[in-house]
Amino acid sequence: MRFSSLPLLIVVLLGLAGYAGYMLYAREIPCVAPLRYELVSYDSRFGLPKSEVEADLKNAAQVWNDALKTSALVESSDPDLPVSFVYDKTQAAVDSIENLSNNIDTLKAQLTQVANEYGDLKKQYDSLNARHQATQEMYDNLQTLYARYEALRKQINADVAAGQQIPTGEVEEGKYVSDAAGTRIYIYAFQDKTELERTLIHELGHALGLEHVKNADSIMYPSNNSSQNTSLTKEDLAELARACDLSKNSLEGKAYVALLPAYKIVGPYFDEFRARLAK
Numbered sequence: 001m002r003f004s005s006l007p008l009l010i011v012v013l014l015g016l017a018g019y020a021g022y023m024l025y026a027r028e029i030p031c032v033a034p035l036r037y038e039l040v041s042y043d044s045r046f047g048l049p050k051s052e053v054e055a056d057l058k059n060a061a062q063v064w065n066d067a068l069k070t071s072a073l074v075e076s077s078d079p080d081l082p083v084s085f086v087y088d089k090t091q092a093a094v095d096s097i098e099n100l101s102n103n104i105d106t107l108k109a110q111l112t113q114v115a116n117e118y119g120d121l122k123k124q125y126d127s128l129n130a131r132h133q134a135t136q137e138m139y140d141n142l143q144t145l146y147a148r149y150e151a152l153r154k155q156i157n158a159d160v161a162a163g164q165q166i167p168t169g170e171v172e173e174g175k176y177v178s179d180a181a182g183t184r185i186y187i188y189a190f191q192d193k194t195e196l197e198r199t200l201i202h203e204l205g206h207a208l209g210l211e212h213v214k215n216a217d218s219i220m221y222p223s224n225n226s227s228q229n230t231s232l233t234k235e236d237l238a239e240l241a242r243a244c245d246l247s248k249n250s251l252e253g254k255a256y257v258a259l260l261p262a263y264k265i266v267g268p269y270f271d272e273f274r275a276r277l278a279k
Contacts, residue, residue, distance in 0.1 A: 035072065035073050036080045037204070042085045048196075056196060057075075058075060063230075063232065068244065072208060080182070080183060083187070084185070086188055111152040111156065114148050121142055173189050174186060176203045185204070202220060205236070208244070209247055211239060213238075218236050
């Protein structure tokens with residue numbers, strides 16, 4: 001009896017097609033296939049509740065979703081794009097500078113108050129002393145205020161000197177990484193909520209394929225300057241359009257769109273398979 005290899009060949013081809021389809025489904029194709037993100041690591045030394053940071057990350061993703069009018073970035077427990085907050089010397093230096101600055105401001109306010117008290121008492125003492133009516137208690141109070149003034153002045157100078165020893169320069173608040181191990185985002189430092197929001201939106205923009213722009217007020221400007229803007233500028237939107245057009249017109253992008261009807265049917269099975277592989 002002669003055996004036909006055709007059925008086996010068909011099975012093999014179908015298997016290869018299914019595998020190729022799965023590999024394409026698992027690929028990160030910005031603006032075409034949703035990128036799944038999640039906060040996977042957070043250090044409490046950053047000083048914000050983890051739930052608040054998760055909300056900030058979700059809001060940052062929504063900025064791009066609103067601009068694209070689609071769910072380009074979705075929160076998932078099986079992320080393609082894990083986000084980690086790494087507390088190292090970068091944030092430690094930022095915290096030290098901020099603490100010293102706040103301490104110096106407090107000391108300067110106390111110094112001003114002591115100087116005013118000393119000045120007022122000195123006028124009273126000089127006036128009474130000219131009439132030989134000044135008391136020893138007034139003199140002692142003047143000496144106490146003067147000693148307090150000198151102690152505050154020395155502490156301010158010491159704090160300024162300590163601040164000068166802290167490394168300064170360009171601070172890398174965050175980084176988007178894409179290599180053989182996959183894609184991920186690291187957050188290293190922020191001074192306030194606005195700077196954190198701008199950094200999160202910026203790094204998510206890189207995940208969508210955006211490059212830097214030249215407008216200093218833009219989210220995708222290379223450095224996080226003093227801008228308080230957390231909205232996309234026209235330069236950001238133009239760069240978003242460029243990146244998404246490039247992704248959609250790529251071979252992978254076109255193939256994914258062509259297979260999208262099939263993915264809507266088999267997608268849940270692919271997701272289940274991915275989840276099992278991740279365990």
